[in-house]
Amino acid sequence: MNNKDLKHMKSDKEKNTTINSLPGLEVLNKHFEDYLNRLKQNLTTEGLSQLILKEFMEVSNFLITIGDQEYDKVRTGKNFDFSTIYSLHYLLPELFKDTMLIHRDVLLQLQISQNKKQESLVDDQAVQHHLKESKAILEKASQSFGQKISTELNPIQQADKKRRKLVSKVKHQQNPWEIYKNQFLTIQNQTKEIEKSAHILSDIILVFKDIKNHTQNICATLISELENSKQSISKVMDSVQNLDEIVKTADTISLIEDILDDLDSTNPGQETYAFDIELKIASLKENSIPVAGEDGLLLIKKIDFNKSAKKWLNYMLLPDMIELWQNKVNLVAFYKHSLLNLKSSLTLLKNNSTLETLPSQVQSIQNMLRSANANEKLQRKIIGQMQEKFSTEFFVTNIYNTEDFLKVSLQSSITQLTSSKNKFLTSAERKIHNILSFFSTKYEISTTDNPFKKLEAASKCIEYRTFKASNIHYDTLFLNKNFIGDLFLVPRETEKQKLQETLNLWKKGHNKAVLVVGNNLSGKSTFIESVAKDHFDKQSIVLETDSTISIEGRKFTTTKNLTEALQHIKKHTYNSRPLLVIDNLELWRDKNHSLLDNVKAAIEFVETESDQVFVIMTTSNAMQSHLDKRLPFSNSFSSIIDVNRAKNEEINKAILLRHGASHQSLVTEKGLPLLNKQLELYVQKLCKNYDYNMGEVLQAWTYAITTADDHKVVFQEKEYDFEDFFTSEEVIILKYVLLYKHINEIVLKNFLGNRYNISYKSGLKRLTNTKVFLRNPEGNLILNQVLYHNIREILKYRGALN
Secondary structure: OOHHHHHHHHHHHHHHHHHHHOHHHHHHHHHHHHHHHHHOOOOOHHHHHHHHHHHHHHHHHHHHHHHHHHHHHHHHOOOOOHHHHHHHHHHHHHHHHHHHHHHHHHHHHHHHHHHHHHOOOOOHHHHHHHHHHHHHHHHHHHHHHHHHHHHHHOHHHHHOHHHHHHHHHHOOOOOOHHHHHHHHHHHHHHHHHHHHHHHHHHHHHHHHHHHHHHHHHHHHHHHHHHHHHHHHHHHHHHHHHOOOOHHHHHHHHHHHHHHHHHOOOOOOOOOOHHHHHHHHHOOOOEEEEEEEEEOOEEEEEEEEHHHHHHHHHHHHHHHHHHHHHHHHHHHHHHHHHHHHHHHHHHHHHHHHOOOOOHHHHHHHHHHHHHHHHHHHHHHHHHHHHHHHHHHHOOOHHHHHOOOOOOOOOHHHHHOHHHOOHHHHOOOHHHHHHHHHOOOOOOOOOOOOOOHHHHHHHHHHHHHHHOOOHHHHHHHHHHHOHHHOOHHHOOOOHHHHHHHHHHHHHHHOOOOOEEEEEOOOOOOHHHHHHHHHHHHOOOOEEEEOOOOEEEEOOEEEEOOOOHHHHHHHHHHHOOOOOOEEEEOOHHHOOOOOOOHHHHHHHHHHHHHHHOOOOEEEEEEOHHHHHHHHOOOOOHHHOOEEEEOOOOOHHHHHHHHHHHHHHHOOEEEOOOOOEOOHHHHHHHHHHHHHHOOOOHHHHHHHHHHOEEEEOOOEEEEOOOOOOOOOOOOHHHHHHHHHHHHHOEEOHHHHHHHHOHHHHHHHHHHHHHHHHOOOEEEOOOOOEEEOHHHHHHHHHHHHHOOOOO
16 A cells, blocks of 8 residues: 555545534534524514523533533544534634624613613613614624534535644644633623523612602692692682671681691601601612623623612602602691681671671682692692602613712702701601791791701801811821820829829728719820829729730730629739729620629729729710719719819910921911910810810811911811701710710610611711711711710700700
8 A cells, every 4th residue: 555545545534534523513503503593583572582591592502512522532632633623612612702792792782671661761662673683783693603604514614725724733722612611601601690680670670660659659649638728728718709798607617617627737658758768678789780791891880779779869859858748838837827817807707797807818818829829839840850850860770871870969968968857757746836836926937947057057067177188287286196195295283183192092002993074085085094104104904895905914805794804803903903994984885785784893893892903984974974863873983083174274285285296387367477365365265165175175276277388377267156957866866876975777776676767767867977977997876076065065955965
């Protein structure tokens, strides 16, 4: 057998091997032709989506299966034909990946089309046009891939020299199948995510529609009630105009009484609206939603639908609802006032047997009708604005826009919320009672106590006082107590002398314990830190919650259980006489350990161990008064030191020390140096305004300072009043935080039960949104430090604090 025959035999063997390997491609071709035939049929949007998700995904699965089979042959080196490998691993995958991406993107667009139809944003004609275009794109892409398979199955193509050269060239390249396979699987998973998100969004759309319908029903009821009341007033008008005999006045008076009985001052849905909305959006949560395809990638937005919807409703819708309800209350009050006056006038006419003043009564009824028409016009305008917001913003499919989903502007956050939201939490009966209290004189709508203006003024005040980044280096000297060194410490001689006397007696063996009281920023912590350093050096134990203490080399981790911590101290201090500091006693509490139990443990420790351990505790004056009503708290201490008020000269010295450390020149707005006398007068004014509280005055000093260039700071004497805009429910929350330092939603909900959702939840949110409360790193809400003095004074004025 010569070489030529051998070559022919080898060629025939390769050809036979190629033909035997082709059934996989042939079956793939058959699968794809079946899919293409189904694609050409008449399909609905849902039908086309299911065709992609099922039939096309089956085609992709089959391609992966035969690709894996051939890849296994390559890895084992047994019975494979590289020409087939070239088709399945090198040539077809790239084109099929593009086809898969087109199918994925079309599937997403079909979902968007369905969602927009569900929200009535597109009509059937637009959907059908979109479906037609989608099918055309898929058919074109699929036909292109089908033609490529057919070409690979063509024997002429198999024998083409150019192709053989390409096949020979890639033999020495790394097989890319695993990479393509992973890309196919990724696209399959993405289509599953698109399918999953379609169901999620459909459910969310139903929730959004429910909220719209619920709100619109309330608005429709308000308009209906308004129209009914107008008809009632018209009946009165007809009755009065037809009065031609004294005896008929009785019928008119009876009609007025019936109308007064029927006038309902309560608002539809007002008391339960927030709770109803909360229930409706309770099922919403955070979801990752595919929103677009871009350069082969699938863009996904992570959206908390519950939080976004709640925020939008609170800021964009609720203020309008409150205004609608308040307008109705005002109008009903006006009706009642006018009808009562009319009834009195008619009764007087009846008693005097005269109809002389009847024209003036007709005029008063005409005034009522004019007011009703004006109110209806205003109500319809507000409802129109709400409808406009609903029809342009409150859509689930807005996630597909480039803007943030349900975006709430800063303007809305600050001003729209300042509608009289507190009245939303007040019963309608109380509102009517307040309005009726003016009936003995005349009906008027008060503007001096407008909650909007109060909250706007309060917001300006908070903004003015808020820490400014440009002043950071200067303000830090005044606000950061950890920065304060010995040179910054201003001795409080009277308090130090009192403590020294107590300490001398303790050193002689007497049982002694000191309670240091003072409001926030009064310097309690700074004072006891100074005591510890001056008299105990390293023989001091500072007991704090959730921290670690070391006694005689033994470490102990504290919780909120003060009893346990004190027992450990008692057990391991028999060889020493240390100082024990419990700063901010009110922080020792959690759901398992009440403050009262911890305070009882502290009192017991003082009574039994204060000859061995010198105990200093600190708390606020308000908490001291609170505990004294429940326990013999203050009487358990041998000395009580109140650091609330510092002397004028001490505060003045503290300001000068800190300003001097800034190495800045103090100038007026005109650039002139601030004279010492001017500075002393302003400090004295601050002392009076803030009750000589050292920290409050230091903080207030920074409000008036603006950092300038050339090592200068500008002094601008300016202040905004902080208005009392709080509801009675908010006052209760504020008192709690003033006493206990912090609060969170769970604590308040557990404490109040069902009342939390009905009366307190919205109030807590408003206090947070207006920055009266800030959230600390632990997730608890604390009182904004710049407002402590104002809140304390407001609570005193409202009778919540002694």
